[in-house]
Amino acid sequence: MRYLPLTPADRAEMLGVIGADTVDDLFVDVPAEARLSGPIEGLPAHASEMAVERHMSALAAKNLSAGTAPFFIGAGAYRHHVPASVDHLIQRGEFLTAYTPYQPEIAQGTLQVLFEFQTQVARLFGTDIANASMYDGSTACWEAILMAARVTRKDRAVLSSGLHPHYAEVVRTMAKFTEDDIVSLKPELVAEADDAAVIAAIDDKTSCVVVQYPDVMGRIPDLAAIADAAHAKGALLVAVVTEPVALGMIEAPGALGADIVVGEGQSIGVGLQFGGPYLGLFGCREKFVRQMPGRLCGQTVDAEGKRGFVLTLSTREQHIRREKATSNICTNSGLCALAFSIHLTLLGGEGLAQLAAVNHDKAQTLIERLAKVPGVTVLNDAYFNEATLVLPRDAREVVRELADRKVLGGVSLGRLFPEDIDLHNGLLVTATETVTDEDIETFARELEGVLA
Template sequence: MRYLPLADSDRQEMLRAVGASSIDDLFVDVPEAAHLSTKIEGLADHASELSVERQLTAMARRNMVAGEVPFFLGAGAYRHHIPASVDHLIQRGEFLTSYTPYQPEIAQGTLQALFEFQTQVARLYGCDVANASMYDGSTACWEAIVMARRITRRGKAVLSAGLHPHYVSVADTMAKFTGDVLDKALPELTAETDADRLLAAIDEETSCVVVQYPDILGRITDLTPIADKAHEKGALLIAVVTEPVALGAIRSPGEMGADIVVGEGQSIGVGLNFGGPYVGLFACKEKFVRQMPGRLCGETVDAEGKRGFVLTLSTREQHIRREKATSNICTNSGLCALAFSVHMTLLGEKGLRQLANLNHAKAVQAAERLAKVAGVELVNDSFFNEFTLRLSKPARPVVRAMAEQGVLGGVSLGRLFPGAEALQNGLVVAVTETVTDEDIEALAKALQETLA
């Protein structure tokens, strides 16, 4: 447990230094609905250190461990098997202690690891160039939108209804400060995506179209017509990939004309970790590289002709004049990027394709079994390892009831879209290589009992 050696006098001095009258002044931008209005259950106002440790340990034990129960949660964060060698390698001293290389050319090992990471991401996404990573998928998505604004000098972004609502929420928050207009909609519980809506919405004021691939309901669509229409109108296509393992089985967004491809890299090398730290992936066409946020490592030769690595582009505000910065992103997710790169290296192209095929096969098996349960209808006609079910009852209480039976049976659309009545019966189910035949049967049984 972290020890914070601050007295009230210390806190008051810090508040005076920043011009705040109270700690509450620091949270004025947080919506009132997000404020904690009651005390945390089970915690006293004052207690001994030993007592607090015991209380917090007891509270932590109420969590259900992902690896100990049938687990079908996804919607942007996925449970995959990570080889033990990944953790061993990233904890080597030369990696674990490395941080932002302020004299970058001295840290040749760090630069080479990031260079290899960039190469892997660019190949995975089908793009010319990738940066050295971002914070996570949602912030990478926003950075892509504002990058498109700089390139096109337009301020209207058309967002697919299938874009993860958390990504939309981040964009909403940031657009308040840039003035960007976000054309968005709620998804419909159907097998078809909103591709027709996107095509109709693209006009001469559009900076970019943002499409998730596969989308929040697990649906897969051909991005080529959207890319063609966007380019016809002078706009860019941004593809968002929350499950990178899918690209071992389906065409990369870059192949279909995407100008910028971003997403979450957590599936490869990084555990679930209660939501973080994760690693944002960001790639684009070479002609847009100078507008790309973050940093870019490059390969060169030194004065003796030996292979070396340099920080080629770093358009963040720490390295150049603030008014010329493309972003205030101040670091990359270095250790998570390394874990991604180590895991990807262990897999190789052949291994990634095998892993993708295994995921898809398991998902097909689960979808066919669950569709036989009374009160369950499969929405998708195409998917990778994630699909949506329409239940005969609202999904949120069904999910809770299954959890009480020891089955984490998916993510309810009612949780992701709390105000959308038409989506309340939707359940998103993710099936990875970690799911067994017994897990699928346990989920089918739990659904059958809960829906009866």
């Protein structure tokens, strides 16, 4: 396909149609201080390819990455071992270059993969159905709130204090454009999840309650009790899972009464990748299927009676629904969904349970060891592979000092909740199957040195 640039006349005509005098008028909503008025100071006008490569390599070498140090960071993005076969298979040409399978007659492989992915997610979440993925966990969370509003015809959503603050911020940002009423409960540095506060916040105007499971501090809320309270008021329960490996050990949210289950699929098959791309998971009850966002792949038979796969119920804006679409998300994380599906297939049900058991055992070993460090207390007794420690001083300073000692020692709650001073001594630590006993001992020794 040739690239045909627009002429100045073409641009002028397009600007005239939308009522803008210049291209700069399209950026009036961007604050002036955030816009460039000229070349970036200190950046050379040009450089050779070799010089740029050398410079960028030197900058990258300053990073302390997950694979080069004891690593105990989680909080929504987890370091798990991804088998080499996953990366090998997703790079096959028929998968790597595939886009939306609009023409089923030439996209049966892609459609079948997505169909099987949906089946895996639905079984993992304990829901009747799942869609063929979304962008990431946070946008899937917002889409669940929109869906709940359509189902219940209410517009008040209650966010548990245990919901990851980045997810909550995405929700609040998007709600500015829909005028949904978002009630965010205040987090506290306490051992138990805020089940009672969530239940107390539900009223007759509530469309849904959003509860993370396990929550951002590693605590495990009582979804069944919250679901009963929500349903009694005509509201839906939206469960958010940021660590799907946990579902190899704890009960699936759908089995506990969750109506919509969303989450982040990065843990299975997708590396940390410095923050993305990641994978949004979305499942719900079958009776809500026509309100579910994104795409759904279905199984059918062709004219000869052979099994085949097609896109079905694709109520996206670029299909026939247009402005009546359930979502404006117009693609899916197809390659990440494939990686998720391959990894989960390699694990199987028993393998996932074993992986979950190893994660929990590693976390227990970590927490028991760190609890012996003078000045450290453990906030929560119940957890999967991450828990919160309470330190004698601001955890943000401790994390920075640990990094100077070549240990990536968790995520400070002060970083996640900068406005809540009462949380600043909290440190969220995570252990997966990639953590060794030597890593744990190094962490404990260096933490003791920092706190001394």
